[in-house]
Amino acid sequence: MKAKYREKLLVHKVQENKDNEAFGELYDLYIEKIYRFVFIKLSNKEEAEDITSDVFLKTWNYLIADKKQLEIKSFSGLIYRIARNTLVDFFRHKSVRREYGIETLEDIGEDSELIEKIDVKHEVDNIMHVLKKMKREYQEIILLRYIEELSIAEIAEILEKRKTNVRVTLHRALKILKELLSKEASRL
Structure with missing residues (x-):
């Protein structure tokens, strides 16, 4: 079914x-x-x-x-x-x-996977840190689309906006996120 x-x-x-x-x-x-x-x-x-x-x-x-x-x-x-x-x-x-937080990784697992999981956690922490700097509207739309994996139509219904507005806002949010991540990476 x-x-x-x-x-x-x-x-x-x-x-x-x-x-x-x-x-x-x-x-x-x-x-x-x-x-x-x-x-x-x-x-x-x-x-x-x-x-x-x-x-x-x-x-x-x-x-x-x-x-x-x-x-x-x-x-x-x-x-x-x-x-x-x-x-x-x-x-x-x-x-x-x-501000948004992120769950800590509790069960790291096998030692052979330890480094990879730490790297992933570091990347996620970095993205969440950068995401905190964005407007709440942008944070929310990115989380709904990429963390909750909702469709544009579902996000539009949740936010009570038109699908076109959601697409435009998501595009702007991703553009800003990329810019902030680039700035963050250049500082390291």
């Missing part, structure tokens, strides 16, 4: 029957993705877990609300938009201004 069709079927079951099992399947499909999306923005495990739980609760409430005439085009677009808005609320209410 095609993944998107299965997703639509699960969403329909939740909307029509308040089906906990169907929502559980959606939860299993998205928990890691949403947690990663939130954690990258917060760099705090406990806060990321709390906000991720809140996102799923808000998603459940949205789906079971009496909006039967409202068709959800993309569940991923819906849940990422809820996650994004929940983060905005979190920053607004807590007056917290944090």
Whole structure:
């Protein structure tokens, strides 16, 4: 069964029957993705877990609300938009201004792979360091496209922008990222 069709079927079951099992399947499909999306923005495990739980609760409430005439085009677009808005609320209410963080590599693995993994971690750290210097809008669009691997259409739905605007913003963001990475490399 095609993944998107299965997703639509699960969403329909939740909307029509308040089906906990169907929502559980959606939860299993998205928990890691949403947690990663939130954690990258917060760099705090406990806060990321709390906000991720809140996102799923808000998603459940949205789906079971009496909006039967409202068709959800993309569940991923819906849940990422809820996650994004929940983060905005979190920053607004807590007056917290944090920059993106990155998960530490805990299990380095075999010694033969150690150097390669350290190099990759260094490169990722460098990119994240440079990404922090960019406007929040550019950071977000790069993370959604390349970390979360969302399509332009999904990003447009999450950000509530036209696909053309998303493409232009992504192009500008990548251009600035490349320039900043070049400057960073020339300093080393």
